[in-house]
Amino acid sequence: MPEYRRASTKGGTYFFTVNTYRRQPVLIGEDVRDALREGIDKTREVMPFQILAWVLLPDHLHCIWMLPEGDADFAKRWGMIKRHVSQCCGDRLNHEEWLSESRRKRNETSLWQRRYWEHQIRDEADFARHVDYIHWNPLKHGLVEKVAEWPYSTFHQYLARGVYSQNWCGDFSGVWNDAEFGE
Numbered sequence: 001m002p003e004y005r006r007a008s009t010k011g012g013t014y015f016f017t018v019n020t021y022r023r024q025p026v027l028i029g030e031d032v033r034d035a036l037r038e039g040i041d042k043t044r045e046v047m048p049f050q051i052l053a054w055v056l057l058p059d060h061l062h063c064i065w066m067l068p069e070g071d072a073d074f075a076k077r078w079g080m081i082k083r084h085v086s087q088c089c090g091d092r093l094n095h096e097e098w099l100s101e102s103r104r105k106r107n108e109t110s111l112w113q114r115r116y117w118e119h120q121i122r123d124e125a126d127f128a129r130h131v132d133y134i135h136w137n138p139l140k141h142g143l144v145e146k147v148a149e150w151p152y153s154t155f156h157q158y159l160a161r162g163v164y165s166q167n168w169c170g171d172f173s174g175v176w177n178d179a180e181f182g183e
Contacts, residue, residue: 007120011069013052015130017117018061018078025058028152032089039084043077053131056152057141062134064121074118082112131158139169 007014026032033056040051053064067074121127135158138150147155148166158164 006075006118008072009120010072011067012072013064013066013121013127014074015064015119015121015134016062016074016078018063018082019113019116020059021113023059026089027056027061028058029089032085033152035085035088036081038088039081042084043080047071047073047077047080049074049077051154052127053134053158054154055134055137055150057137057143062137064127064130064134078116086112135164136169 020026027036036056043049048068050066051063052066053062055062065074065077119130121130135147135153135155138144138153139147144150146167147153147164147169148159155164159166159168
C-alpha cells in the first residue's frame with residue numbers, strides 16, 4: 001500500500017471533508033452542533049486557525065481553514081475537535097458493537113471516520129471553486145431546493161458580503177468529480 005503524504009505548508013489554506021463513521025446522519029443534531037462549535041472554539045484557543053468556509057451536512061462536513069504563519073498542524077486540530085465531540089456526544093451516539101479491535105486499540109469511538117480528506121488550496125481560482133462546492137453541497141445531496149435554505153453553512157455570510165445572490169444555486173453536477181472533494 002503506498003504511503004500517503006499529507007500537505008504540510010505552514011500558514012497554508014486547506015479544504016477538508018470529514019465524515020461520520022458509516023456515514024451516520026447525526027451531525028446536524030443540536031447536541032452535536034453545540035459540541036462541534038465548542039470543540040472548535042476550545043481548539044482555536046490553543047491552536048488558532050481561521051474558518052473561511054463551512055457546511056455541515058447530516059453525515060459529513062466540508063470546510064476551508066487558513067492556518068497561522070509557521071504552523072501546518074491541522075491533524076492535531078482535527079483530533080482535538082473530533083475527540084471533544086466524541087466525549088460530549090459519545091454516550092448517545094457511540095455504537096460499541098461497531099468497534100473493531102483496531103478502533104478499540106486506538107481508543108476510537110464509532111462517531112467519526114478515522115481519516116479525512118484534505119486538499120491544499122493552490123490559488124484564488126482553486127479557493128473560489130472549493131468555496132462554491134462547499135455552499136452547493138446541500139443542494140447536491142438533495143437536502144434543499146435552494147442553497148439559501150440550508151442553515152448550517154457560511155453561504156449566508158458570503159451572501160451578506162455580496163459574493164452570492166439569494167437565488168445562487170451553483171449547479172455544477174456535470175463539472176465536478178466528487179473524488180476531488182473527498183466524497
